[in-house]
Amino acid sequence: MAKKEEILKIVSTKLRHILHLANLDYECLQELRIRVHEPLIITYGGMEHFVSDNGQLVELASQAYQITTMDVKETLAYISSYSLYAYEDEIRKGFITVVGGHRVGLAGKVVLEKEYVKSVKSISFINIRISHEKKGCGEFVIPYIFDQGKLCHTLIISPPGCGKTTLLRDVIRLISNGSKEHQGLTVGVVDERSEIGACYQGVPQNDVGIRTDILDCCPKAEGMLMMIRSMSPSVIAVDEIGKREDIEAIAYVMNCGCQMLATIHGSSIEDIRNKPVLRKLVEERWFKRFIILSADPMPGNVLMIFDEHGSVLFDGKNALSKGA
Numbered sequence: 001m002a003k004k005e006e007i008l009k010i011v012s013t014k015l016r017h018i019l020h021l022a023n024l025d026y027e028c029l030q031e032l033r034i035r036v037h038e039p040l041i042i043t044y045g046g047m048e049h050f051v052s053d054n055g056q057l058v059e060l061a062s063q064a065y066q067i068t069t070m071d072v073k074e075t076l077a078y079i080s081s082y083s084l085y086a087y088e089d090e091i092r093k094g095f096i097t098v099v100g101g102h103r104v105g106l107a108g109k110v111v112l113e114k115e116y117v118k119s120v121k122s123i124s125f126i127n128i129r130i131s132h133e134k135k136g137c138g139e140f141v142i143p144y145i146f147d148q149g150k151l152c153h154t155l156i157i158s159p160p161g162c163g164k165t166t167l168l169r170d171v172i173r174l175i176s177n178g179s180k181e182h183q184g185l186t187v188g189v190v191d192e193r194s195e196i197g198a199c200y201q202g203v204p205q206n207d208v209g210i211r212t213d214i215l216d217c218c219p220k221a222e223g224m225l226m227m228i229r230s231m232s233p234s235v236i237a238v239d240e241i242g243k244r245e246d247i248e249a250i251a252y253v254m255n256c257g258c259q260m261l262a263t264i265h266g267s268s269i270e271d272i273r274n275k276p277v278l279r280k281l282v283e284e285r286w287f288k289r290f291i292i293l294s295a296d297p298m299p300g301n302v303l304m305i306f307d308e309h310g311s312v313l314f315d316g317k318n319a320l321s322k323g324a
Contacts, residue, residue, distance in 0.1 A: 003130060006100035007032070010128070012074035015040070018065055021055025026130065034126040036072050039064035046299070075126060079104050091120050093217060101131035101198025101205030131198050133206050137163075137300055138170030144305045144313050145289045146182060151175065151235060152288035153254065155281065156263040157272065162293045163300030164263040165239050169196050169206055171261060172237050176209020185259075187212045188233030190223030196239055221245035224253050237261040244277050254286065268292060269306065285309075 003026035008016045015034070024044065031043035039061045040051045049057040050064035058064055079096055080087050090096045096104045105127035111119045145154045154171075158164035178184025191197050191214050197204035199216040208214065213231045215223040220238045227233055236253045238246070241262045253260055266272050269290055273282045281287060285308040292304040294316075305314035 003027070003029075003100060003102075006098070006102060007128065007130065010075065010078045010098055010102075010104070012071040012078075014065075014068075015071055015075065018051060018053060018055050022051060022057070023055065027132065029130050030132075031130065032128040034067050034072060034075060034128070036067055036069055036124040038067055040067055072124060072126065076123060079126075088119060090217070091123075092117050094120070095194070097194045097198055097200055097205070099200050099205070101200065103129045103131065103193075103195060103198065105129065131205065132166070133169070134163075134166050134300070135170060135173070135207065138167055138174050141167070141171065141291055141302060141305065142174055142179075142182070144291075145171070147288070149182070151182075151185065151259045153260045153286060154262075154289040154291065155272075155287040156261075156291045156293065157266045157268065158263065158293035159267050159295070160265060161299060162295045164293055165195050167291075167293065167300060168237060168239060168261060168263050169208060172196070172212060172235075173207055173209040175235060175261075176211040178211075184209075184211050185234040186232065187235045187237055187261075188224075188227035188231050189214045189237045190218055190220050190227060191216050191239070192218060192220050192223070193239065196237070221249040224249040228253060228256050228258065233258060235259045235261060239263050240265065242278070247277060247281070250281075250286070260287070262287075267294075269310070289313075 008019060028045045029042060033041040042049050042051055050061055052058050052063055053065040076084060079098060087096050091106055094106060098104060106120060106123050107125040108123035109121045110117055111121055145152050156164045156168055172187050172189060175185050176187045187209065189196050189208060189212055194217050197208050197214045198206045199214060204214060215226060224236055227236055236258050241264050250260055269282055272278045288308045290306040291302060294301050294303040301316060303316045304312060307313055
C-alpha cells in the first residue's frame with residue numbers, strides 16, 4: 001500500500017479531503033500535527049506549513065483549517081480500528097504503530113497508578129510521523145565499520161532529526177543480509193520506541209534484513225539481556241542509549257562477544273565525554289567506530305568517522321570541499 005493511502009485511511013473524513021486537495025508528495029511528508037481547536041500543521045520537505053481547508057500550504061495560522069473535536073475522535077477511531085481499549089498498552093507508552101510503520105504519537109490527560117502511567121484519557125493531540133525507509137543510505141559507512149572482516153562496535157552520534165535511526169536501520173539491513181565482502185550476521189534489535197522495525201501486530205513494516213530478530217516496544221537494557229539469553233545474536237542493535245542501565249547492559253553484551261550497534265544524541269565525541277554516565281564509553285574505548293551525523297546539507301549527512309583512538313577515518317567537510 002502506498003504511503004498516501006496508508007495515511008489517508010487513518011485520518012478523519014475532513015482531513016482526508018483536505019490532504020487529497022493538497023496533492024502532496026508523501027515521500028517528502030514527515031509529520032502531520034492534529035491538535036484540537038488548533039491549526040492543521042504538517043512538516044513537509046523539512047519545513048513546517050499550515051494547511052488551509054482547500055489544501056493550500058499557507059503562511060498564517062489564521063488561514064489554516066482549525067482541527068475540531070470530531071476530527072480528533074474520528075482519527076482515533078480509524079487509528080485504533082474503533083477499539084482504543086485494544087491498544088491500551090501502546091497508548092500507555094504514548095504511541096501506536098500503524099500499517100506501513102507510521103508512528104502515531106498521542107497526548108492528553110495522563111492517569112497515574114502508584115506513580116506509574118496507567119493510561120492516557122481525553123486524547124486531544126495527535127502526531128502522525130510518516131515512516132521513510134532510505135535503502136542504501138548505509139552502504140557508504142559499511143567499509144568503515146568493518147576491520148579485517150570483523151564488524152566493529154559502532155556508535156552513531158547525531159543531533160535530533162539528523163537521520164540516525166534511518167542510518168542505523170539500513171546498516172542493520174545490510175549487515176543482516178550480507179554481501180560479497182561480508183557474510184550475513186544474525187542481528188538482535190531491541191526496538192524500544194518501535195521506530196527501527198516499526199512492527200505492526202508483530203510484523204516489521206521496515207526491511208531490517210533476513211537474519212534480524214526484533215523485540216518490539218521493549219526497554220533497551222532488559223531487551224539486550226533477553227536477546228543474548230534467547231536468540232544467540234552476533235550483533236545487538238539499539239537506538240538512543242543514555243541511561244546508566246543501558247551502559248551496564250552494553251558492557252554485558254560486549255563481554256559476551258556480541259558486537260554492538262547503537263545511536264546516541266550529540267554532535268561530537270566531546271558531547272559524549274562530557275556526560276558523566278556516558279564518559280566511559282569514550283575514555284575506555286568501548287566502541288571502535290564513531291559516526292558523526294549532521295543535517296548539513298541534508299539530514300543523514302556523514303560528517304566524520306573516527307576510530308577508538310580518535311583517528312579520523314573520514315572527514316565529510318574535506319570531502320565536500322574537494323567535491324566542490
